[in-house]
Amino acid sequence: MDIKNxxxxxxxxxxxxxxxxxGVRRTIYVQGENGxxxxxxxxxxxxxxxxxxxxxxxxxxxxxxxxxxxxMPDIDREAGVSRELPNERFGLSKTNRLGVNGARPIMVFxxxxxxxxxxxxxxxxxxxxxxxxxDYHFPEGSLVIAASNLGAEGLGDSTRAHIRxxxxxxxxxxxxxxxxxxxxxxxxxxxxxxxxxxxxxxMFDSFLDYEEGGKHHGKNLKTDNPDIxxxxxxxxxxxxxxxxxxxxxxxxxIDMLDAQTLRALLWGAVGVAAEKILTVIRLGNTLPDYALxxxxxxxxxxxSDPIAQIIQVQQFVSRVKDRDEAAAVTTYVTRMxxxxxxxxxxxxxxxxxxxxxxxxxxxxxxxxxxxxxxxxV
Numbered sequence: 001m002d003i004k005n006x007x008x009x010x011x012x013x014x015x016x017x018x019x020x021x022x023g024v025r026r027t028i029y030v031q032g033e034n035g036x037x038x039x040x041x042x043x044x045x046x047x048x049x050x051x052x053x054x055x056x057x058x059x060x061x062x063x064x065x066x067x068x069x070x071x072m073p074d075i076d077r078e079a080g081v082s083r084e085l086p087n088e089r090f091g092l093s094k095t096n097r098l099g100v101n102g103a104r105p106i107m108v109f110x111x112x113x114x115x116x117x118x119x120x121x122x123x124x125x126x127x128x129x130x131x132x133x134x135d136y137h138f139p140e141g142s143l144v145i146a147a148s149n150l151g152a153e154g155l156g157d158s159t160r161a162h163i164r165x166x167x168x169x170x171x172x173x174x175x176x177x178x179x180x181x182x183x184x185x186x187x188x189x190x191x192x193x194x195x196x197x198x199x200x201x202x203m204f205d206s207f208l209d210y211e212e213g214g215k216h217h218g219k220n221l222k223t224d225n226p227d228i229x230x231x232x233x234x235x236x237x238x239x240x241x242x243x244x245x246x247x248x249x250x251x252x253x254i255d256m257l258d259a260q261t262l263r264a265l266l267w268g269a270v271g272v273a274a275e276k277i278l279t280v281i282r283l284g285n286t287l288p289d290y291a292l293x294x295x296x297x298x299x300x301x302x303x304s305d306p307i308a309q310i311i312q313v314q315q316f317v318s319r320v321k322d323r324d325e326a327a328a329v330t331t332y333v334t335r336m337x338x339x340x341x342x343x344x345x346x347x348x349x350x351x352x353x354x355x356x357x358x359x360x361x362x363x364x365x366x367x368x369x370x371x372x373x374x375x376x377v
Contacts, residue, residue, distance in 0.1 A: 006173035009183075012041045015170065017050055020105075020143050027128040029113075030147040031157075032172035033206060033229060035240030037183070038147040041172070042109040051107065054141070055091045059109045062116035062124060070123045071134045084134025090127070098137035105141030114148035114157035121159055129166035152208070153231045177201040178351060180241050186353055189248040191318035195311040196280040203227045203239040203273055227273040239273035246270070247277060254281070283308040290319055297331040309341050317348045323357050330363035342371055 007015070012030055019026065030038050039059055045051045071084040086092040091106040110124060128146055131138040138144070146167060148157045175183070177197050184194050197203055207230055208214055210221040221230050227239040237243060246269040254262060262281075266274035286303050293300045293316075303309060316329040333345045346367065349358050358364040 006171045008173060009037055009041055009044075009175055009179065012170060012172050013044060016041065016045065016143065016145060017048070020050065020141060023140070025131050025138075025142075027144045027146055027167040029128075029167040029169045030145065030172050031150055031169060032147075033153055033174060033208070033240075034149050035229070035242035036172065036174045037241050038172060039109065039111060040183075042107060042145050045107065053104055055096070055104050055106045057089060057091045057106060057108055059111050060089055061111050062113045062120055065116060065120045065124075069120075070127065084136075086133035086136045090133055092133055092136045092138065096139065098139050100139075103139035105139050105143075107142070108138075108144045110144065110146045112148055113146045114159045118160075121163060125163050125166070128163075152211075153229075174204060174206040175241060177204045180204065180244075182351060182353070183241075184244070184248075185318055187245075188318075189245060190251040191315045192251055192280050192284050192311065193244055193248045193277060194318060195284070195314035196277040197244065198314060199280060199307065199310060200227075200273075200276045203276070207231060227271070227276070235271055237268055237271035239270045243270045247274070251277070251281070280307075280311055284311045284315070287312050287315065290315065293332050294325055294328045297328040298335070300332060302335060306338060306341070309336055309338070310344060313341060313345045313348060316345070317352050317354065320354055320357055323361055326354070326357035327361040327363050330358065330361065330367060334363065334367060339371070342367060346371055 012028070015028060018024075019028065030041065032038050042056075042059070046056050069087055069089075071086050073082050074085045075082045090108060094100075096103045096106075108127070110128070113121065113124065113128075116124070126132055128144055131142060131144060150171070151157050181194055181198065184197075202225055205216065205225055205228055206214075207221055207228060209216045210219055210225075211217065216224070221228075222233055229235070229238045229240060247266055250257075250262070250265045250269055253265075257265070263274065263278060266277055270277070283305060286305065286308050288300045288303070303312065313333065316333070320326050320329060330345075333342060336342060349355055349364070
């Protein structure tokens, strides 16, 4: 696999938008390792103005399809013919199809397509290469996107050449920690999980990094990075963008869980990487209450542990809701002794959607003037 040809989440999304904007009716087939956000590429477009008029059907899991999942025969005895009626999951109907005035374009996402039985792949083929179900063609502006895992993962993905040649395959890489952090903050994931990934960015390495041509080629994946997915090892769970969301759900329940239950649930979500999250949680427990920092930024107690302060910076970025809170947490951060923590704070804000809260408050402007060598905002 040529790592140089692997695309980011943003690049795949841009390709989808380009096809729609220019009226290209070809299926982009997104392949990538499990849990890295392939489905999220399409779901992220729901709120994009370019797709405001689209019907977004629920993602279709090809492995769950059977006879009748794509179309069913209908007999017109008066005309003496039969025809194929599309399953409603595709968004097609008598009133929403090509050639009908007012028909709305449809965004179809077919997941795990290369794991489906061969007869399902055959039935889905016209959907992907001809944009039709039976004689129901998708309205103008519609797109069909397909996805599945990498063959190197050993999860049973395979398809025949005549189907493969009718789609445009791209390989999506695993996101970097900064790329994922932006997504995680926008989705409101728990700051302690985000802080753990910031402290241990190796959890965003890919097993491909340990293959020939990868940045860690020659190292032992099993011993050097047991946190991540290893197709050559048996793992109950592992760290990935998808499982970090599960870990975030667990941590939200922390006040109702005893320590053993918390640990067991995190291991069930992310495997051995749970210990890194638990370390961050323990350090986070030494932090002063967020409300105390907001109400008394000049008098709230400071923690001395430098890693705990990194966690605190991530807490501030995640929890700030308005300009007043932005001013308070900035005032508090200016009291931190280490310049690198202020640098981290500025960089985290610069890459956050909450930058508008901070950029207009005096304490942050003052911090920028002092530390402008670190970041361009």
